[in-house]
Amino acid sequence: MSAIKDIMDLVTQLRDSVQDRKFAAEITQIQSLISAVQQENATAISENLDFKAENFKLMKKVEGLVSEVTRLKSEYSEEISAKDEEITYLKEKHREEITRFIQSQSSDKAQKAWKAFT
DSSP states (O other): OHHHHHHHHHHHHHHHHOOHHHHHHHHHHHHHHHHHHHHHHHHHHHHHHHHHHHHHHHHHHHHHHHHHHHHHHHHHHHHHHHHHHHHHHHHHHHHHHHHHHHHHHHOOHHHHHHHHOO
């Protein structure tokens, strides 16, 4: 940005020192174009800063969401594990009850039903 300002200052000095009006007019055009480039550069820098700020906000939001997903996975993982253990326990308890019942029955029909079940 300071290089453009230095160029502008030199162009201004040249314009002021030149006697020929035509040359001064061309220098003025160059100065005008440099000014336009300066404005575009300032706009681009401003937009870039806006994008960086927005990107920073989005990155923070993503970090928060990743943390939340991790927390939920952990929370539900423990819950699912507990339910799996409960289901396994209930299945085993049910199997034991059926075994006791069938063993208490001496009929062949009950024995066949047990074999089909297991």
